[in-house]
Amino acid sequence: MPTGEGTHERARLPTTVPFPTTVPFVKDLHAAARALDAEDPLATYRERFVIADPDLVYFDGNSLGRLPVTTGQRLVEAVSREWGGELIRGWDRWIGLAREAGDVLATGVLGVDPGEVVLSDSTSVNLYKLAAAALDARPGRSVIVTDDDNFPTDRYVLAGLAETRGLTLRVVETDINQGLDPAHLRAALDPDVALVCLSHLAYRSGALVDLVAVTEAAHEVGALTLWDLCHSAGSVPVPLREAGADLAVGCTYKYLNAGPGAPAFLYVRADLQSRLRQPIWGWFGQRDQFAMGTDYDPVESVERFVVGTPPVLGGYAVLEGASITAAAGIGAIAAKGAALTSYAISLFDAWLAAEGFELATPREPERRGAHVTLYHPEAWRICQAMKAAGVVPDFRTPDRLRMGFAPLYTRFVDVHEGFARLREVMRSGGWTRFPAERGRVT
Amino acid sequence: MPTGEGTHERARLPTTVPFPTTVPFVKDLHAAARALDAEDPLATYRERFVIADPDLVYFDGNSLGRLPVTTGQRLVEAVSREWGGELIRGWDRWIGLAREAGDVLATGVLGVDPGEVVLSDSTSVNLYKLAAAALDARPGRSVIVTDDDNFPTDRYVLAGLAETRGLTLRVVETDINQGLDPAHLRAALDPDVALVCLSHLAYRSGALVDLVAVTEAAHEVGALTLWDLCHSAGSVPVPLREAGADLAVGCTYKYLNAGPGAPAFLYVRADLQSRLRQPIWGWFGQRDQFAMGTDYDPVESVERFVVGTPPVLGGYAVLEGASITAAAGIGAIAAKGAALTSYAISLFDAWLAAEGFELATPREPERRGAHVTLYHPEAWRICQAMKAAGVVPDFRTPDRLRMGFAPLYTRFVDVHEGFARLREVMRSGGWTRFPAERGRVT
Structure with a gap:
């Protein structure tokens, strides 16, 4: 295999980030x-992951993160000891898992408060629930804003909501390499806009959107913001709190290393939770769920945005994966x-x-x-x-x-x-x- | 522990079912x-499940089924070899898992055709998607029919759809012990009814509804039917095909033994698939998904009703659990x-x-x-x-x-x-x- 040993090009290493490098320029x-x-202060974290084939160069942890060693162990335990041994009694522990993992994501990854994040469904379903809740909270407004480089499922979900409700999906042009120009976004905002829904980090180019500036601009016209954090959660700080951002969703199988098809998360700012209502009225959002009451009466907390029985194995995988990110x-x-x-x-x-x-x-x-x-x-x-x-x-x-x-x-x-x-x-x-x-x- | 040895009551054992008993009456x-x-011709199937505590009497396989021995092995393999070893390349196999498990459910459990069932989301989310699709297919009709003993999440989901769309939820009275009287159901049907949504098997009493008769009555007034099979899939035959039933959903963690929070399934009769459109337009329903096309253009098949990235571990667990049921x-x-x-x-x-x-x-x-x-x-x-x-x-x-x-x-x-x-x-x-x-x- 070629290794490049002996090449003499000049490296251009970063100087604007706090990575503690003492090797800013070298010839080799x-x-x-x-x-x-x-x-590298994070060098030892590599040992926490399974490296099955040391010769494989894996540049796709942004699609599917590696398996943490502890996750394999935790899943075996969850399957054998909990499901196999405790059977239905395992729910005494499992019932709180979506929130427990959500709190790790909130405090250790997303920089928001416990109780503002919960695991639920897939990113797409969460986008639907939160976008619908936001649109219901802005009656009389007729426009949803997104951009032309947003991830396909985001655009499809928003298009579906727009068609069903007779709204306009206003699609801001981006540069496919450089991402969204905040000035273009601002030009798309007016008091008809109910919701601005964008990816924080573009799936193709990797370009970051200025989440704080866009949220501020959206709030200025009275719109709500819904952020897709799939490519930023676990890779960069997400300034939800600094921005006062309203809503967000994201997956856990990329940088959070929770495995293929692991459950997604959703964030709803604390003061918005009891004021929003999502459209899929499921029993896991119900107050005193096992009273099996006749009428839907959702809790006030973030579990209000949960629908059905949560995946337990996936929940444990998120807990493990997110905890490693939080520790680093x-x-x-x-x-x-x-x-x-x-x-x-x-x-x-x-x-x-x-x-x-x-x-x-x-x-x-x-x-x-x-x-x-x-x-x-x-x-x-x-x-x-x-x-x-x-x-x-x-x-x-x-x-x-x-x-x-x-x-x-x-x-x-x-x-x-x-x-x-x-x-x-x-x-x-x-x-x-x-x-x-x-x-x-x- | 009391065992009842030596008691002399007269047993009343079933004579109307084809269980091959030669002991219809005994004193002990x-x-x-x-x-x-x-x-018992199924006696050996017990060996296929983990029995961690032989002294525990488990009467709750209808809430959470036991762990199949092969599922534990399969999940370890999926985690270690596939996720850990194949990484993103595992999707070559995983991409078809929701349909593969769906086909086992279709042919081995539900008696319908391959291609009519797919794994997706939770039961509650599937109820929402299919109920909404059915309502869209019956424009101008203003009534959803269910019964007062339907499972809470079913009633909540339907109530949410009714409220959002300004429809009436017509709730038929049942006997809490004996279930739904088809005559009462018939009396609730008229040409205003868009959708009849019932549980095939009542979660509390265990009473079966006559799925064929109810479907026929619903079709007579031009309504569609959506069946919740959570308590019947894997415990009794489900006459979807005989009835010409339209839509169904169900969970896999009860009699299908796929583990806590395993993905649910949905059934859409083949001829209805391309004519219905569900409201959550996700990329896993998209034609040529990874072309990342601008506009939502769903496939014609049952994957049209899938939304986001499917849970892989849960998919394998369903495949194992459903295969045991199909074999028996x-x-x-x-x-x-x-x-x-x-x-x-x-x-x-x-x-x-x-x-x-x-x-x-x-x-x-x-x-x-x-x-x-x-x-x-x-x-x-x-x-x-x-x-x-x-x-x-x-x-x-x-x-x-x-x-x-x-x-x-x-x-x-x-x-x-x-x-x-x-x-x-x-x-x-x-x-x-x-x-x-x-x-x-x-």
Whole structure:
């Protein structure tokens, strides 16, 4: 495998983030990676994750995070001892799990108060519930605002609500590489707007939206805000509290490492909880649930936004995954994410710009999350070639490679190795052996 | 522990079900149980489940089914080898899991065609989606029909839809012990009715509704039917096909043994699938999902009713649990369920009627599922005393003990032992030591 040893390009390492680097400039990019790993304050967190194949370079922790060692143990215990042994009596513990994990997310990941976050359903279902609740709270207003680079399910859910209610979905244009310009967003706001629903971190480019500025602008016209945190929860600080943001949703299987299809979370600012009502009146939101009362009478708390029986195994997985993130600290994680992406951009500049790639992610570390996206007209074929070379990125339509560097377990030498293999794929022409027609992608 | 050995009451064992008993009448109820177990064609299925505490009498498989041995193994593999080892590449397999498990449910449990059932969300969310889809398909009609003994979440979900849409929720009266009289249901039907939504098997009494007759009556007035199968799927045959039923939902953590909070399923009759549209437009229902297209364009198949990323561990658990039910055969399961409940009613007649209990379940085996409910004004306290005596029933408001005999692993001697302990709790006055005030129940 090519490792890039002996190359002499100049690294451009980040200076604007508090990652404690003493190696801002070096001539040897591999030496830089080793030095950065040596002083990484999160280095030991890698040991908390299962690394089944040390030769695999995994750049997809932003799609599916790795398995924490303790999660495997916890799930075996939940299955064998709790389900198998305690049977129905396990619910004495399980009944509080969605809130317990929610509190870890609230205090350890999202910087809000206990009682403002709960696990529930999928991100899409939570988007639906909270968007509908917000629209009900702004009667007479006819517009939902989103942007054209929002994640597909967000756009679909909002389009469905708009069609059903006869509202307008106002879609703000973005730059596919640089994300949303707050000025464009402001221009879309007026007193007809009921709800502004955006992704905090763009799934494709990795560009961050200024959550505080957008929330302020939305509030100025009396609209509510609903944030999709799928790509930011666990990778960067989420300034919900500073912004006074109203509502948010997010998944747990990316940077929070809770496993495939783990339950999503939702956030509702404390003072809004009893004033909003979501449309799916389920028994897990009911006061004195097991009284089996005739009429729906939801609790005042965040469980008001929960619907049916929560997935227990998924709940434990979130508890474990979120606890690791909380222990590491989101500040340290974001600093390492900025350093990893900055290092990756140095490699891009040194090796890949000459191979027909373009950077499709903001260059400023404070304007992006923990992934970097590269444009190439043959991205689909190159993606297949990378996988054959033992590197796992994401292909993203129409012509992008997305490479995520989950800070808890990705080393700088991993970034070096993955990019070196990509360079080799390009220089050798190996990518031309793969079909151009797009197959199924995840 | 009392075992009832040496008692001489006359057993009234079922003669109307095809359970292959050669012991229709005996004087010794314990001998009858042993004899029935000896000729139980499903006896070996008990070995497929984890029995952690052989002294515990578990009458709550209708709330949370036991852990299948293979499920524990399958989940360890899914966590360690697939999530831990394959990482994102696991989705090559996982993407089809909701449909794969749905097909096992369709063909092996529900008697409908492959492609008519899929795993998705919770029962409550599925009720919402399918009820909304049905209402949209019957514009101009103003009434939803349900009954006053339907499960709480069903009534809440329907009430929410009725309120949002300005519809009337017409609630048919039932007998709390005997269930729904089809004549009362017929009297509630007229051409204003858009949707009839009922539980196939009443959660409290265990009474079965005549699904075929009700569906026929609903169709006569042009209404659609939505069946909640939570207590019937895996315990009795569900005549969806014979009835030409339109829609159904159900959970998998009861008789299907898929574990706490496992994903629910939904059924949409094949010819209706492309004609209905559910309200939560999520990306897992999208055609060519990973093309990330701008507009929602749902598939024609049953995946049209799926919303977000499905829970993988829960999917595997359903696949394992449903496969065991399918292997045993729903006919054999129902026959044993009828025999078990008939045997339990014999014990009730012999021992418990004299202790102030009343039977709150239909006596005719063909009119009930696999659980038996007993009324007693002190049911709450007695329930606590039973648990202290190593028997796990359900308390159900306001004053009932619900005892489920999941046919795959419940033996006749277990029914005998549990009822014998209950009799001892009553005769000894042991129940009076427990507080009258109701605590939290599951």
